[in-house]
């Protein structure tokens with residue numbers, strides 16, 4: 001299938017190389033129910049919805065969780081600057097989004113609009129994953145892309161919540177930002193701890209994506 005990751009002239013956490021790496025894993029696994037923790041401006045969301053729509057002819061769901069501007073009470077979580085301000089290096093994007101549309105791309109309304117063609121296949125939740133995942137029904141999720149809070153505790157909580165709900169079924173968990181080129185991240189520490197504790201297999205893609213297959 002000839003499908004390539006697009007940026008849709010928005011801001012994205014993944015560049016084209018890494019977007020396409022994720023697309024390849026999704027093409028292989030063909031999940032029906034995708035969860036993304038850390039939606040940001042919805043670019044990965046949109047790519048995944050387009051891809052799953054092609055693969056399953058509409059028979060899929062996408063669930064996305066993000067703070068969408070909410071405060072984080074845990075002071076160990078580093079609040080990324082893009083949550084509070086929307087700066088663009090491209091001046092045309094600044095004019096278009098900030099001055100003309102006056103649209104915050106990391107808001108639930110903006111992402112809803114961006115994904116509206118997929119109708120009720122898309123479920124978006126605004127809030128802290130540490131709290132939301134305790135109440136959300138994610139029992140049918142068969143693929144999770146974990147890319148929300150990058151502190152040790154949030155990463156651990158996110159993986160645990162997803163894994164406990166996937167147990168006994170087939171599923172895939174991909175965590176972004178396993179290891180920075182120059183230092184060991186909290187994300188890596190949390191993944192290594194959980195994988196060892198639960199005796200899971202871990203596959204790394206160039207040190208960045210940590211893939212756990214269940």
Ligand SMILES: C[S@@+](CC[C@H](N)C(=O)[O-])C[C@H]1O[C@@H](n2cnc3c(N)ncnc32)[C@H](O)[C@@H]1O
Pocket residue numbers: 011012013014036037038039040041042043044045065066067068069072083106127128129130147148149150154
């Ligand atoms: C690196 S960005 C995600 C990039 C996105 N996956 C993409 O591919 O474009 C991280 C996002 O996680 C969200 N976030 C951070 N901590 C969170 C938390 N505890 N719960 C939910 N979302 C969180 C931030 O608001 C931010 O939008």
